[in-house]
Every structure is written in structure tokens, then in C-alpha cells.
Amino acid sequence: MTVTAAQGFLAGxxxxxxxxxxxxxxALVVNRGPSRAAAGVxxxxxxxxxxxxxxxxxxxxxxxxxxxxxxxxxNACTGPAGARxxxxxxxxxxxxxxxxxxxxxxxxxxxxxxxxPMDRVVSGIDAAAxxxxxxxxxxxxxxxxxxxxxxxxxxxxxSGWTVGGMAKGAGMLAPGLATMLAVxxxxxxxxxxxxxxxxxxxVRTTFDRVxxxxxxxxxxxxxxxASGASGVTPGEGEFxxxxxxxxxxxxxxxxxxxxxxxxEIEVAVVGAASEEDAVTxxxxxxxxxxxxxxxxxxxxxxxxxLSAIGTTDAxxxxxxxxxxxxxxxxxxxxxxxxPRDTVDMSGRRIAVAVDLRAGDASAAxxxxxxxxxxxxxxxxxxx
Amino acid sequence: MTVTAAQGFLAGxxxxxxxxxxxxxxALVVNRGPSRAAAGVxxxxxxxxxxxxxxxxxxxxxxxxxxxxxxxxxNACTGPAGARxxxxxxxxxxxxxxxxxxxxxxxxxxxxxxxxPMDRVVSGIDAAAxxxxxxxxxxxxxxxxxxxxxxxxxxxxxSGWTVGGMAKGAGMLAPGLATMLAVxxxxxxxxxxxxxxxxxxxVRTTFDRVxxxxxxxxxxxxxxxASGASGVTPGEGEFxxxxxxxxxxxxxxxxxxxxxxxxEIEVAVVGAASEEDAVTxxxxxxxxxxxxxxxxxxxxxxxxxLSAIGTTDAxxxxxxxxxxxxxxxxxxxxxxxxPRDTVDMSGRRIAVAVDLRAGDASAAxxxxxxxxxxxxxxxxxxx
Numbered sequence: 001m002t003v004t005a006a007q008g009f010l011a012g013x014x015x016x017x018x019x020x021x022x023x024x025x026x027a028l029v030v031n032r033g034p035s036r037a038a039a040g041v042x043x044x045x046x047x048x049x050x051x052x053x054x055x056x057x058x059x060x061x062x063x064x065x066x067x068x069x070x071x072x073x074x075n076a077c078t079g080p081a082g083a084r085x086x087x088x089x090x091x092x093x094x095x096x097x098x099x100x101x102x103x104x105x106x107x108x109x110x111x112x113x114x115x116x117p118m119d120r121v122v123s124g125i126d127a128a129a130x131x132x133x134x135x136x137x138x139x140x141x142x143x144x145x146x147x148x149x150x151x152x153x154x155x156x157x158x159s160g161w162t163v164g165g166m167a168k169g170a171g172m173l174a175p176g177l178a179t180m181l182a183v184x185x186x187x188x189x190x191x192x193x194x195x196x197x198x199x200x201x202x203v204r205t206t207f208d209r210v211x212x213x214x215x216x217x218x219x220x221x222x223x224x225x226a227s228g229a230s231g232v233t234p235g236e237g238e239f240x241x242x243x244x245x246x247x248x249x250x251x252x253x254x255x256x257x258x259x260x261x262x263x264e265i266e267v268a269v270v271g272a273a274s275e276e277d278a279v280t281x282x283x284x285x286x287x288x289x290x291x292x293x294x295x296x297x298x299x300x301x302x303x304x305x306l307s308a309i310g311t312t313d314a315x316x317x318x319x320x321x322x323x324x325x326x327x328x329x330x331x332x333x334x335x336x337x338x339p340r341d342t343v344d345m346s347g348r349r350i351a352v353a354v355d356l357r358a359g360d361a362s363a364a365x366x367x368x369x370x371x372x373x374x375x376x377x378x379x380x381x382x383x
Numbered sequence: 384m385t386v387t388a389a390q391g392f393l394a395g396x397x398x399x400x401x402x403x404x405x406x407x408x409x410a411l412v413v414n415r416g417p418s419r420a421a422a423g424v425x426x427x428x429x430x431x432x433x434x435x436x437x438x439x440x441x442x443x444x445x446x447x448x449x450x451x452x453x454x455x456x457x458n459a460c461t462g463p464a465g466a467r468x469x470x471x472x473x474x475x476x477x478x479x480x481x482x483x484x485x486x487x488x489x490x491x492x493x494x495x496x497x498x499x500p501m502d503r504v505v506s507g508i509d510a511a512a513x514x515x516x517x518x519x520x521x522x523x524x525x526x527x528x529x530x531x532x533x534x535x536x537x538x539x540x541x542s543g544w545t546v547g548g549m550a551k552g553a554g555m556l557a558p559g560l561a562t563m564l565a566v567x568x569x570x571x572x573x574x575x576x577x578x579x580x581x582x583x584x585x586v587r588t589t590f591d592r593v594x595x596x597x598x599x600x601x602x603x604x605x606x607x608x609a610s611g612a613s614g615v616t617p618g619e620g621e622f623x624x625x626x627x628x629x630x631x632x633x634x635x636x637x638x639x640x641x642x643x644x645x646x647e648i649e650v651a652v653v654g655a656a657s658e659e660d661a662v663t664x665x666x667x668x669x670x671x672x673x674x675x676x677x678x679x680x681x682x683x684x685x686x687x688x689l690s691a692i693g694t695t696d697a698x699x700x701x702x703x704x705x706x707x708x709x710x711x712x713x714x715x716x717x718x719x720x721x722p723r724d725t726v727d728m729s730g731r732r733i734a735v736a737v738d739l740r741a742g743d744a745s746a747a748x749x750x751x752x753x754x755x756x757x758x759x760x761x762x763x764x765x766x
Binding site: 316 | 427428429430431457459460461462465494495496497596597598599600601670671672673676677679680682684685686687689690691692693694695699701702704714716717718719753754755757758759760761762763
């Protein structure tokens with residue numbers, strides 16, 4: 001059910017002492033081949049952490065032997081020293097497993113602007129390398145947690161091959177550590193370009209549609225490594241579907257575990273003139289603080305949905321908008337529809353549906369409610 | 384200090400019974416001339432309340448005799464019935480003061496999606512018309528309050544002429560009643576086009592730079608009425624400056640009274656390649672929930688400022704960003720600068736300064752922190 005579900009991968013997780021709490025904080029995932037094909041998707045934030053800059057560079061050739069991940073420090077906004085630390089991390093891991101540093105990706109998560117304690121990172125890498133195993137995936141998943149309450153893993157097995165993965169991140173809700181990391185592995189025999197295509201397509205409609213609090217991290221990274229150890233080359237569509245399923249599973253786990261949240265909200269837009277319009281509207285609704293507060297209070301406040309839609313440039317007529325909350329069409333033709341007191345919002349999941357009545361395209365974004373706990377978690381002094 | 388500070392204006396405010404609380408909820412402002420020139424700026428939300436649609440139409444000729452304002456109901460997303468109610472409101476006020484309905488603007492604020500109790504609005508208009516007076520401006524300002532804790536007025540007198548005004552709205556923070564209304568008056572003799580130019584210029588750098596919670600209302604309206612009663616025609620620059628001063632004063636009062644807020648935050652961006660870039664960056668920083676939580680917790684979390692800057696398309700180099708919080712440059716060259724523990728954040732006002740080091744343009748946006756009280760105020764059931 002994790003990065004070692006697929007054949008050809010070893011993993012390990014240890015407590016390196018980066019976190020003051022003494023909890024596990026360093027993970028290593030190693031691809032034993034025979035293939036070393038890999039693909040990655042990184043944050044689109046222009047302020048990018050040193051490990052993101054490093055990993056982007058080493059992935060340029062579509063090849064990875066290993067990934068080092070640490071929690072307890074993001075190594076973001078750390079200047080030239082941070083860049084050096086990311087390189088040293090890769091070099092140490094490469095030496096420990098007998099690989100080339102240019103084939104080792106680095107992922108970090110934690111506070112921004114604070115240098116990593118490199119002595120502990122270095123000894124942690126050595127310790128993790130010494131404990132690599134074919135069932136070490138759970139340990140690795142635990143070691144990348146920050147404020148996650150549970151570790152997140154997923155896997156799907158098809159005819160003779162598997163895609164598995166792990167992720168961390170409380171949506172983009174995590175306090176000061178607003179970072180989403182995911183590593184997927186497969187033993188299918190898939191070329192670098194095909195991996196890249198499958199990963200980009202999957203991320204576009206899964207991780208990219210998680211918008212817990214509208215904040216974009218400096219460290220977000222999703223990697224996919226293929227060992228080819230199964231000897232099976234699946235069809236392109238079949239492989240893309242499996243990668244999508246694992247990404248979707250992990251993304252939903254992020255929303256479920258979002259910090260301080262009491263509701264998991266799906267904003268589904270239909271009847272859009274284009275998928276871009278549908279995403280724009282869904283994202284605007286999902287980011288509206290007033291609506292997120294209302295949904296927290298179990299108030300089916302469709303007026304705030306309309307206010308949010310109205311700020312976009314999507315194609316629609318304000319007098320032809322329909323909105324349903326948990327299946328009740330409380331807004332019809334841009335005005336009050338079915339009685340709002342018939343909406344049951346007592347459960348943890350809330351479905352907001354918007355019909356723009358302007359076309360056939362659709363998209364959904366997942367988010368959370370805005371709670372006093374979110375404020376509390378994110379306002380405690382960060383040091 | 385309000386809409387009746389300028390000569391030629393009468394105003395009144397009454398409790399019409401629109402609000403269940405019995406608090407004042409209907410105001411009337413009348414321009415006795417000799418001039419009736421007027422200008423207005425309305426919400427850019429594409430979902431616009433019926434009174435906004437009405438007022439926009441009657442203002443097309445640059446002329447207004449009166450403004451009717453009510454709190455207790457936004458008359459937004461109310462369909463064709465809402466449009467009829469806005470027209471009836473103007474017609475009743477016009478009849479009561481002997482004017483043409485096509486010269487009467489209407490402003491409403493309160494819950495979205497709920498029809499106005501027109502019997503009460505109608506009798507309230509008659510009552511307000513019966514109590515119009517040259518010192519009724521304070522009563523009018525009180526009658527447009529929703530969740531405002533204080534009424535907001537401002538005025539400035541120059542050589543022989545005055546600009547005064549009133550406003551309501553707890554930033555854009557108000558729960559379910561997310562509406563900002565402002566009416567300014569002047570006894571200067573100014574043409575419609577000159578009024579329009581002065582108002583647009585002032586709003587662009589005052590009300591439009593207040594971004595309390597990123598939410599855009601369906602009802603925002605700022606009106607400026609000129610009576611010409613002073614007989615003085617000020618210079619264009621002088622007049623624009625006076626209008627700007629009153630708008631700025633009222634806008635700051637909105638931020639000061641923002642619901643649930645414990646901090647008033649100015650995000651000032653300098654060194655931008657263009658004013659547009661400066662506004663884009665300031666707005667992105669001002670809307671970042673994680674940063675707003677950190678500032679609430681008195682945490683000078685410059686990493687969250689950089690994360691927010693990184694999401695924009697402004698011209699900058701991530702490794703050349705400087706950020707100061709309350710005067711301490713905690714971030715230099717995109718990394719840690721002066722010690723963060725030297726930042727005093729105990730006061731109510733917080734200044735966030737960003738130097739993009741990419742040019743000479745600058746802009747500031749005012750916002751508030753994100754608090755548990757904000758969540759509470761906005762999550763209580765809206766009915």
C-alpha cells in the first residue's frame with residue numbers, strides 16, 4: 001500500500017533529530033531497477049525551495065535512482081547555503097547507496113527560512129540507508145509527516161504490475177510547513193516521457209484540484225519512479241488510469257486530514273463553457289473565506305457562492321445560475337430556489353454543485369471549511 | 384463631518400422595521416441644488432444586486448437628486464421581484480420629495496437572497512422624508528450600519544467649499560452582509576465628468592485598496608453628489624485631493640472596524656516595475672490566510688510573505704526580495720535578514736513592507752488579520 005508495493009523498490013525512515021520532538025523525520029526511497037525512469041511535477045510558486053530547484057535539475061534527464069525526503073525543515077528561502085545543503089544531501093545519499101548524486105532527488109518540508117541541521121541530516125541519511133528494506137515503505141511514509149495526524153499511502157495492482165505511493169501534507173493548510181510531498185513508484189516498464197505524460201495528466205485533476213486554503217507552497221513536489229521490475233509494459237491509457245487512481249486516493253487523504261478542518265468540501269461545477277472556466281469558478285468558490293465560514297457553521301449560504309462566482313471572468317449569465325448544496329437546489333435562476341432548511345449539512349462531507357448553464361464542461365475542486373482551529377494552528381508562534 | 388457638512392444637502396435616518404432588532408435601517412440623502420451633478424462607482428462583481436443595477440442606470444446621465452439607503456437586506460439575487468422592489472423604492476422616495484425617480488439612487492445592504500419587506504421600506508421612506516434636515520447626516524450614517532460597531536463619517540472644508548461623506552461596512556468582512564456603501568457630498572460647483580474623474584481616481588487608491596478578506600460584495604456602491612451651493616468652483620487637482628482625503632479617511636475607518644479583526648495591516652510594496660505589479664503583490668500578500676493567521680499570532684513570518692509573492696506574475700527575482708515587518712528587515716535577498724525576535728508586533732497596527740527591487744513603482748493595500756472571531760461571526764447561521 002505504499003512506495004514499496006511495486007517490485008524493485010527499497011525504502012526506509014528514521015528519526016534523524018531534525019525535529020525537536022524526536023519523531024521520524026528522514027526517509028529514503030531507492031529504485032533498484034532495472035529501469036530508472038522517472039518524472040516529477042513541482043510547485044508553480046516562483047519562490048522555490050532549494051530542494052525543488054535541485055530536484056528539477058537532476059530530473060531533466062528523466063532518470064532517478066533515489067529520493068531523500070526530510071520533514072522538520074523546508075530548506076526554503078535559505079540562500080546559497082540552502083542550495084549547497086540540498087546538493088550535499090543528494091551527494092551523501094548517493095554515496096551511501098552507490099549511486100550518482102545527479103540521480104538523487106531531494107524533498108524537504110517544514111519551516112521556511114531556517115537552515116537544515118546538516119550534521120543530523122547526514123547521519124540520518126546513513127542510518128536510513130542502513131535500514132532500507134522491501135517493506136520499509138510505511139516507515140518512509142511516517143518519516144515525512146509534519147502536522148499530518150496520519151501517514152498517507154495508496155496502491156493499486158493491475159495485471160502483473162503495481163503503482164503505489166505515499167504523500168504528506170495537511171492540504172495546503174499546514175502551519176508554516178505548507179508543503180505537499182508525494183512519491184509514487186511503479187514496477188511497470190514505462191519510458192520517461194510516458195511517465196511524465198501520465199503523471200502530469202493525473203496531477204492536473206487530483207493534487208492540483210486540492211485547494212485547502214488557497215496558499216501555494218514553496219516546496220510542493222510529486223515524483224513518480226519506475227523500476228520496470230515487473231517486466232510488464234502496460235497500455236498507455238491503462239497506466240495513466242492507475243497513476244490517476246493513486247494520485248486521487250492520496251489527494252483525497254490530504255483533504256481528509258487538513259488541519260483544523262471539520263468539513264471536506266467538494267465544489268463541482270457543471271455546465272461550463274470550458275474546463276478552464278469550470279476550474280476558475282470552482283477555485284473561486286473554494287477559496288471564498290465567507291463561504292468556508294458559512295459551511296463550517298452548516299449554513300447553506302448560496303448567496304456567498306454567487307458572490308464568489310461573480311468575481312470570475314467565466315462565461316455565465318447571473319440570472320441563470322443554479323446552486324445545490326448537498327443535493328438541494330437552494331438557488332435557481334440566480335435567486336432563492338428550494339427551501340434552505342431542507343439541506344442536511346450535519347455530515348463531514350459537503351457537496352456544493354454549481355450549474356453555470358453555459359456549456360458542457362465540468363471540474364471539481366476539493367477544499368475544507370475555515371475554522372477557529374485553523375486560525376489557532378496557524379497563528380501559534382512558528383519557532 | 385458627514386453628508387450634510389456640505390451646503391445644499393438634507394438627510395434623515397429612521398427605524399423602518401426592516402431589521403428585526405428595531406435599530407435604524409433606512410436613510411435618505413437629498414441634494415437641494417442648485418446643481419444635481421453626481422458620479423458613482425459600483426462593485427465589479429458580475430453578480431450585482433438589484434439596487435446596484437438600478438443606480439447604475441439612473442446615474443448614466445450624471446445626475447442625482449437623492450439617495451435612499453437601507454440596511455437589513457441586500458436585495459441581491461432576488462430575481463425580477465428584486466428589480467421591481469428597487470424601482471418602487473426609488474419611485475416612493477421621488478414622490479415623497481417631489482423629484483423624478485430617474486434621479487434617485489438606491490443602496491441596500493444586508494442578507495443576500497432575501498426579499499425586502501416593501502411595506503416597511505415604503506413607510507420608512509415616508510418617515511425619513513418627513514424628518515429631513517440639514518443636520519440629519521449623523522442619523523443617516525447610523526441607519527446604514529449593519530455589523531459596524533460605529534458609524535463612519537468624514538469631511539474636509541477648503542476655501543469656501545466642503546466635501547463630506549458617510550460609509551458603512553466592516554471592510555469586506557461583514558457576515559452575510561458583505562457590503563460597503565459610501566455616499567459623499569460636496570457643495571463645490573463641479574461638472575458631472577469632473578466629479579466622475581475625481582471619484583474614480585480617489586476610489587482606485589482608497590476603497591479599492593481595502594481588502595479585508597478577499598471577498599467581493601454584490602452591493603458595493605460609492606456615490607458623490609454635488610450641490611454647487613457654495614458657488615465655488617475649485618481647481619481640478621484641489622478638488623480631487625479633497626475627495627481623495629475623505630475617501631481615504633472613510634476607507635481607513637472600515638479597516639479599523641473590520642469584524643473579528645485584532646490587527647490593522649498595511650501591506651506596502653515598493654521597488655515594483657509598475658503600479659499594477661505593486662498592487663498585485665500587495666493584494667496577494669494581503670489575501671494570504673496563512674500570513675493573516677501568523678500576524679494575528681504576532682509571528683513575523685516573512686516566509687509566508689515570500690510564498691504569497693511567489694504566486695504572482697510580477698517582475699522580481701526570488702533571490703533579491705526584501706521584506707520588513709514593523710520596520711525590521713527580517714528578510715534580505717530572499718533569505719533570513721535581521722533577527723525576527725527584534726520585531727515588536729504587540730500594537731494593533733502592523734506594517735508589512737516588500738521591496739521587489741525591480742523598479743520605482745509602489746502601492747499599498749490595507750487588510751486585517753484572520754481570527755477565530757472572524758470565523759465565529761461568519762459561521763453563525765445566517766437567518
